[in-house]
Amino acid sequence: MDRRTMLRMAAAGAASVAFPALAAALPGVRVFKSPTCGCCTGWVDHLREQGFTVAVEDVGNAAARARLGISDKLGSCHTAEVAGYAIEGHVPAPDIKRLLASRPRARGLAVPGMPIGSPGMESGGRRDAYDVLLVRTDGSTSVFASYPAAPPRKTT
Incomplete structure (x- = not known):
């Protein structure tokens, strides 16, 4: 076996060990959404x-939002719960990771409404x-x- 093959095998072995460990380090996310909402599905795919x-419950999100203490004025089309935090709307995954790393005393994060270009709301780069x-x-x-x-x- 040549050196290049050994290096590839070592890299593949390290990756197979490292990436599951990274995924295991992230807590599970429970998402409450409408069964017909495509942008919610896009956000779940992003996560x-x-x-x-991600575990999805197609039951709507109003009850979950109220239970988690998020005001309707901060509302969006889906609500999630991760590690005791509420995530309302199209919050980018890197921001959720930063929240989990910093562990502030808070209810969670919110992106009110459905801003174009947020995760799940992509529109041609806009x-x-x-x-x-x-x-x-x-609150x-x-x-x-x-x-x-x-x-x-x-586009050209």
């Missing part, structure tokens, strides 16, 4: 692509400006992350 294990809000334990909010507007990609 899975980012290494989360992105409306939007904020990811940290929902504090008292007040602060900006956790901001995403600037981006024009649509030109």
Whole structure:
């Protein structure tokens, strides 16, 4: 066996050990959504692509949002629960990972409405400006992350 083959085998072995460990380090996400919402399914796919294990309950999200203490004014089309935090709307997976790493005293994160260009709401590269809000334990909010507007990609 030559050196190059040995290096490839070692790299493949290391990857097979490392990537399941990374996925196992992320807690499972429970999503409450409408069974007919395509953008919710897109967001679930985004989470899975980012290494989360996701369980979907097609029961709507109003009851889950209320149970988790998220105001209707912060509402969107789906609500999730991860490690005791509420995730309302199209919150990008990297922001959820940052929340889990920092473990602030908070109810969770919210992206109110359905901003174009957020995960699950992609539209030809166009992105409306939007904020990811940290929902504090008292229900007040602060900006956790901001995403600037981006024009649509030109097609030729």
